[in-house]
Amino acid sequence: MRRIGRTVVSAVLAVAVVGGTAGWASGERQGVVSGPPPGAAAWRGDSVAGRPLPDPETAAPAEVARFFAGLGEEASEVLVGRHPLVVGNLDGAPLPLRYEANRIAVAATGEPRYASLAAPDRQILAFDPRGRGQVAEVFGDLGRAAHVAVVVPGSDNDATHHDAPRRRPYTGPAGMARALRAAAGPDVAVVAWTGYTTPVGVGLDAADGRLAEAAAPRLARFTAGLDAVGAPDPVLLCHSYGSVVCGLAAHDTDASDLVALGSPGMRAATAAGLRTGARVWAARGPSDWIADVPNVRFAGLGHGADPTSAAFGARPVPADDVQGHTGYFAPGTRSLTAFAAIAKGDTR
Incomplete structure (x- = not known):
């Protein structure tokens, strides 16, 4: 019976997401790359x-x-x-x-x-060629910055595609980080952190928490590493499946703020359930297909409550002018302006 339940929920999630992305293909199960480096x-x-x-x-x-x-x-x-x-x-x-x-x-x-x-001129803070590859890159002077932000991406990101040309340059981890740094100014260093095995496409990896559970300790250790070298407590900006990672890691990081954008859920029923001292924010654009993903958790599938719902209790980030699922860092958008303010601690 449990197996049937998992199959039904997986099908519902996959159909909803494929419908919302105009036929994005189902993804293959990914082998987790973890443990110490080569x-x-x-x-x-x-x-x-x-x-x-x-x-x-x-x-x-x-x-x-x-x-x-x-x-x-x-x-x-x-x-x-x-x-x-x-x-x-x-x-x-x-x-x-x-x-x-x-x-x-x-x-x-x-x-x-x-x-x-x-x-x-590249500041590569982490690089692991195993599997599809993992990478973290710094934009700005991390050693002297007054503020630090870390972009935690979602599906289909890895070291192989870190520098791949994109139709919209503000998408992908590096593009998001560059856009945020340009909006926030020189006092902010931004890290594009693809330090985990992300899902590929839509399938069980995107619907369950297996990869996020493996990633959460890596993200917590990464933020502890920032603290160890004297960097300020970071703001975590967590996109799509990356917000599942941030939700699971929240209790073990010293982040000052945690921002979920285009999130399918954070594996918590409320912001308080994340058990973090960080301020929790959430954004979702009006045309983001993630809204079509059911906010359920059943038999290990789904990621739970919608972080933008009033019941969840996150602080809202304006995103009414965001286009699609990857437009949150587009120059001139209200969301990017808000992210820059959060990164600088310039909020009330």
Whole structure:
């Protein structure tokens, strides 16, 4: 009976979403890429300046930050050269070292699809080539910014498509981050964080919480890494399935604000149910097909209450001029203006 229930709800969700997207194809189940980055075993067996290295899987970002604070520049550079994939993904490591390590790691793949990420002006804060690839990129000066915002994207995003040309440049994680930085100004650093395995298309991965449950601890650790290097508490802007990730991670992050946009639900009945001290905001445009996705949870499928409903209790973000599901960061929209104000803490 439970299996039948899951099939029925999955069909309802898929039909609703496919109808709302003019026939978007169902997606395949994705294998989760998790755990420490490639090269972790060699890292664990190494040492520098007579000191063992912090375990990339179990050491807290604050512990990692203390470790590097006690190393000289020469020893740190040795680790970047020996273990670029580990250093580049090590939350709590100094930002310049991570940028340098990821330039090396990206170049070492030898893959044209990643080549632009190795450019000297790119600030790649995380890069993992496994599976479809994961990436985080910084726009602005994260080390000196007065405010930090993190864009958490939804389905169909990965390192392979991070730099892919898009018809509308303000869509996709990097496009959203660039648009927000331009609207918010130089005091705000914005991170495009595709640090998890996202769903592809519409199917069980988009309808259930499996990928979000794997992603939530990664997002929480990432925000702890920002704190460890002295960055301000971030604003999380969570789009579509990314809002499911943020909902599950909310209790374990130190975010100042959490914004759900185009959300199918956050796996909580109310904003209070997220168990976070962050201010919770929600936006949905009038033509966003996500409104056609049933706000239910049954047999593990669906993501629950609509965050824009009055009963949920989130603060509303104006989005009446947003077009479609990906137009929230379009220049000139009321939603982007509001996101910039939230990112700067300029709200009442």
